[in-house]
Amino acid sequence: MVKPTWSFIFGALLGITALLSPPSCLATTPQVAAKADFALALKADGTVWSWGNDNYGQLGQGRQLFSSVPGRVAGFVGAKRVVSSPSHVLASSQTGELWAWGRNSSGQLGDGTRTDRGTPVKLENLAGASDFAVGNRHSLALMPDGTVRAWGANENGQLGDGTQVDRLRATTVLRLTQVVALAGSNAHSMALRSDGTVWAWGDNSKGQLGNRSTTSSVSPLQVPGLAGVTAIAANGYYGDHSVALLKDGSVWAWGDNSFGQIGDGTTNARFTPTKVTGLPEITAISAMGSHTLALDNTGAVWIWGAWWGTTMGSGYAQVPKKVVGAANAVKVVAGVTFNMLQLADGSVQSWGENYLGELGDGTTQANGLPHAMLGMTNIVDFSAGRENGVAVTSDGSLLVWGSD
Template sequence: MYRPAGRTLAPRTLATAAVAAVALAAVPAATPPAAANEGNPTVLAWGAGRTGQLGNGSTADSLSPASVTSLFRGDVDKMSAGGSSSSDSFVLALTDKTVKAWGHNSSGQLGNGGRASQAVPATVPRLNGIKDIAAGGSHALALDDRGQVYSWGNNAYGQLGNNRTGESRTVPDRVQLPPRVSQISAGCDFSLALLENGTVYAWGRGVHGQLGNGSRALSSVPVRVKGLDDIVEVDAGCHHALARTSGNTVKSWGYNLYGQLGDSSTTSSSVPVDVDWLEGVVEIDAGADHNYVRTNDSRVWGWGSNQYGQLLETDEDFANGTLRTNRTAPIEIRRLEGVQHMAAGARHGIAVTADKVFTWGDNSEGQLGNGTTTPRYSPVDILDQGSAIKDVTASLGGNTSYAY
């Protein structure tokens, strides 16, 4: 459970820590925190709202959690929030093997055949039997229970995997991949698919090495990520990727300006590298430029961009002269010990326990949900007992948060 922070940087000897379109129109202010708490069964959203990504019929920002229109937590199996910024954010929700979408749509990323943005959830046609979803920068993926992948939206870099570039699609179309796919993830401009045999395929832009195949060229068809044959989970950041192995260690590849590869360097890599000293990892979450992992002893570790306090280093560290600098290798985030799930946004974080939701980091558009736009370098409790939140997510490159 949440507890006061201790020292953030644990020594390497602690490495065993396992770990139909609706027109956009302004409406009255969003639901205040009290109404979004106990007894409210809806999915909750807060932060930037300019593209309708809050799903409440409004384009206004919300500084506190507000209900997503007609979308109930008990019906939602998974959510994925995309966008490369708050100006193009959109959201997918998996409900009873179908997909709902809302938000920005200029590239057809809502999958409804049009390009008009919409501010309330609507069903994506032509998708049935879906078991996984992924929202990228301006494209989207879905995986059905036969192990087949579908893509739609922006295709400037071949991120739809249809052997073409530059032609966006406004409806889902099948991606040709080896059988069978077990999980998908989408970055700002590339896509990932994890096969049941533990191998990983990538397609889209490769300039930062984010395809992991040893090249920096784009690929409009899926190519195999080098050296990965025992992977059980993948997650894409904006221009980098993480993979969890069957031995519960972590691999990374792609862009590394902020240390988001976690290998004690800032050198980007076009092939997977080992994230330093992590063992026993049971969950990975890649944000735009920072990452969190949870280990099997309920501890949380993070690395990458830290300019907005994303890694929750303690105030006493700063008093002792420690700078809020990016971290190129994992550090323990003791303030998050015991959380059940985490989400890394563009410049903020979210965590959920059995009965609480915490947020921290940048708050320029209200993405912390505490009624202000003031950044927080320690966790703020925004949803208390009775909220019954099972998971959280955040826009890939934007400033919107979701709890479901």
């Protein structure tokens, strides 16, 4: 098996003192994603590769303990896009089908069961989904007509169907149309409509719905005070905060702020959207693991919120910090214990913890310096979970690595 050319750690998560050197072999990688301790990559040939933790089968390789180097996801070719929670994965094919694998305790795979899946299963009645997202134990799909379908855990109303009943197959989110993008969090969901408004539903115990209350909602509510939004992000594991990027390049956040993940210089929870301080014009955002990442219009990367096990010790940054050496980045993805970025040359780098091989560098040693994986080329998309990863290659196949 080839060694990866990109790696993860959650140590030195802020990356403030680390110099990133561009990798040489992770070329043509237009999309990345990171969650907790596993990761995924989509190559230009349409294959998907994964590495890291595989305790629920989220590597899609047929169940193992973990893999510190990328392996190809079994039985899946022609992949177009991948997203992951800390323990389950959704992937779309170039023919419009939606596939899922990993943990299924609450029906988050949408196959009508609660059985974990170590290899991809094709989902019914979700073909043609133009966007999809995952929360901790639920999933969302944007249909071609602008409506949203959801399935999985629903104890806080995060499926938006007016109930608190788990759904093992997709159900329609109430009163939500003209949607263009989705975001899933621990137990709440968000949607961006074509008019630039943001809607949220589910758990609101920390103000993550942004509606000036802590009352949860089983159906979508508009987030007040936001207009001209172009992108949304939500923390899908713990931290329970929400983020929005506006067309003027400003970033706004709300919800839990225990580790400074709102970026307003405090640790006070925010129940309405609050502007992140000290940022230049931003073009992309990502949130996970009680921290937030942002990409500015020069290709620099910014980070704020929690970090653990770094060369600086454990702690948090209440305002954005610039990641040293992260020049010419075109995409950023936050994981729970590691982060990833894609460079303009198509290569990918990451930094964070590596207990179960989530760095994909052939070791289980944490690394505080963002560094390239070995042998990974033609990557077009990738995502990260807790301790493993998945990649899609240009021929539509999948690679996986990390813990199983």
